[in-house]
Amino acid sequence: MSEVIGVIGAGYVGAATAAGFAHLGYSVAVVDTDAAKVDGILCGRSGLTEPGLDDLIEAAHENSTITASTSYSVLTDATIVFVCVPTPMRSDGAADLTFIDTALSGVEPYLEPDDVVVLKSTVPVGTGDAVAERLGSAGVHVVNNPEFLREGHTVEDFLAPDRVVVGGDPAAIKRVTALYRSLHSPIVEVDRASAELAKYACNSFLALKLSFVDELATLAERVGADITEVTDVMAHDDRIGSHFLSPGPGWGGSCFPKDTRALISTATSVERPMRTLAAAVDANEAQTQRIAALIADRLDEPDAAVTLLGLTFKAGTADLRESPALDIALTLSKQGVRVFAHDPTITSAESLVARMPLENPADPSQPTLPVILADPYALDVDTRVIAIVTEWNDYRSLQWSLVAARCPHAVVIDTRGIVDAALVRSAGLQLYRIGIAEDWL
Ligand SMILES: NC(=O)C1=CN([C@@H]2O[C@H](COP(=O)(O)OP(=O)(O)OC[C@H]3O[C@@H](n4cnc5c(N)ncnc54)[C@H](O)[C@@H]3O)[C@@H](O)[C@H]2O)C=CC1
Ligand SMILES: O=C(O)[C@H]1O[C@H](OP(=O)(O)OP(=O)(O)OC[C@H]2O[C@@H](n3ccc(=O)[nH]c3=O)[C@H](O)[C@@H]2O)[C@H](O)[C@@H](O)[C@@H]1O
The missing domain is CATH 3.40.50.720 (NAD(P)-binding Rossmann-like Domain)
Structure with a gap:
């Protein structure tokens, strides 16, 4: 339980990730550029219509295992940071990675050697390698951990996934999969x-x-x-x-x-x-x-x-x-x-x-x-x-x-x-x- 979880982006995926890891006993820090989302989490609410999500966030809030801010400095103590920002469609159909880039620029000053950045956002092939190259010189590891939850079932799917998929740096994969071990779901390393x-x-x-x-x-x-x-x-x-x-x-x-x-x-x-x-x-x-x-x-x-x-x-x-x-x-x-x-x-x-x-x-x-x-x-x-x-x-x-x-x-x-x-x-x-x-x- 020594890892401290950071989450960037508190939408459907980020809020479920933050609430889920807090429920599993981790200390979680969330950063979102939307002040309303942050204020909601600080009051124990997600702002989303998702069964069970507010219950977990409220419990985490009461146990002081979740915190949130619009400032990336809230991630200072995080050892594993999940990137859960949007990857919308560009006009040519390709994925727009601007939010990923901004999120990385935001967290970079707070990363230390051996920290792990986990790409949970859906990203095109090659993104993980590019991020690993960007952060590698600072000794930061990168793991791809795509998310498969459905809206309307975010908590249920986060806590009982059909599979947890991880790819990337082998040493860091061990640390990321350890976070999910208590869920007893199949872990697929690729x-x-x-x-x-x-x-x-x-x-x-x-x-x-x-x-x-x-x-x-x-x-x-x-x-x-x-x-x-x-x-x-x-x-x-x-x-x-x-x-x-x-x-x-x-x-x-x-x-x-x-x-x-x-x-x-x-x-x-x-x-x-x-x-x-x-x-x-x-x-x-x-x-x-x-x-x-x-x-x-x-x-x-x-x-x-x-x-x-x-x-x-x-x-x-x-x-x-x-x-x-x-x-x-x-x-x-x-x-x-x-x-x-x-x-x-x-x-x-x-x-x-x-x-x-x-x-x-x-x-x-x-x-x-x-x-x-x-x-x-x-x-x-x-x-x-x-x-x-x-x-x-x-x-x-x-x-x-x-x-x-x-x-x-x-x-x-x-x-x-x-x-x-x-x-x-x-x-x-x-x-x-x-x-x-x-x-x-
Ligand atoms: N919605 C879903 O059911 C699923 C989504 N995904 C993927 O997960 C990613 C996120 O999707 P959603 O959670 O639906 O997005 P969302 O739009 O619900 O939430 C994204 C959050 O990120 C915040 N944000 C944007 N830029 C930021 C930045 N630079 N720093 C901090 N916060 C920032 C926004 O304010 C927002 O609260 C996308 O890549 C999506 O394809 C994957 C599986 C399921
Ligand atoms: O990457 C994502 O964001 C997520 O996208 C979908 O989840 P979601 O968008 O929440 O919605 P679904 O339940 O998959 O439904 C998608 C669309 O298919 C339609 N649908 C679904 C099932 C069906 O039998 N018929 C049908 O028309 C729904 O009405 C909806 O418009 C996937 O099911 C998730 O596994 C994935 O993580």
Whole structure:
């Protein structure tokens, strides 16, 4: 327990890492450039909608095992520093490493010989070697330890990972893996390039699987099949597995979109193009636009309105980054459709501004932000389409008779396959489920 943990960046990954190591008994110091995040941690809160995270941070706060600051000097005593800053997408698709560079510049003055810097952010192949070269002359070791947690499950996944992957300096790897030993998860030691590539490989493979299933759902609609029966058959094959077989409005979030493009960019730069992945990215964009078109096709009057149920990129998170729901809202709004939306985590349209850039928000003839509904029953009477875009449990158990009483002519489009068809239809509403041919033919 002699190691002192430093964490740079207190977002989804950094907050879970800090809280998790504090829970495992380590003393943790966090630095974040966002003063609100730091103040939150100093009061025992993460500021994130993540089950169990605030409990761990509050416990660490009470035990004085966590501290935080906007100043890198808080890392002075840290012996192993985890870098958990963003690696967003550049306009050319490659990963933007500016935040990594700034984080390293910030921590460098506080590093001592034999300290370890751990790259937990998702970084392209070659980044770890470059960082090792940069810090090596000061006697600092570098380890790649890519993270595989999911939003909405950050604590659960941090404390019980399918695997812990480490690559890099062998002596330092021993010290990093020792931190995780009490979790009893498989530890996979690989070379640095393989650790970096494996992280992109996992996200990209899952994205490929989803694009395949989304296209299969479209095909099922046309040829008389039921996607739930098709994927059930697939899931019985252990080689295929049962996860990531639910079609939807397209995959989104802070990582799949940027990581697939970053891998394509890496592959292209060494003239080893990843054609399958490029096709999956194209198919994903087409899937979201297909859903927008299906909605638009069911609007029979110029004044007809649409209500989107769900805005986050998936259920269980308040994260709106790269959410297909926002793309659908924007596409419809550009066509002059009045768009309303409900999401359990969104109380006002203001939180959408950063994620839905509009050219002229004040001009009602231009695309506008969706009007946020306080509850899913507060529907505009001219609503013609109610589309379930995010698979929140709230929408599985809607009282469809209340919906029908307000909007008897609305049709329901379920892009996630979560509603009970009999209940929707017994309320007198027409229903279209993704991938179910009998609804569309
Ligand atoms: N969100 C996720 O589920 C997962 C993300 N990752 C990867 O982890 C990395 C971080 O992702 P998130 O945690 O989602 O990001 P995030 O956007 O939630 O949080 C990043 C945090 O870093 C802070 N920050 C930015 N620059 C800083 C600097 N120079 N010094 C100190 N703090 C700084 C920001 O204020 C923010 O609080 C990315 O590379 C991402 O691809 C990996 C696995 C899962
Ligand atoms: O690198 C990352 O950031 C993380 O990215 C994903 O985690 P996350 O972005 O939280 O979301 P997922 O649960 O993987 O969902 C991604 C997208 O796929 C969609 N999805 C998922 C599963 C499914 O069956 N169908 C489906 O459409 C979701 O709605 C969502 O838009 C990976 O699952 C994590 O392992 C990884 O660590």
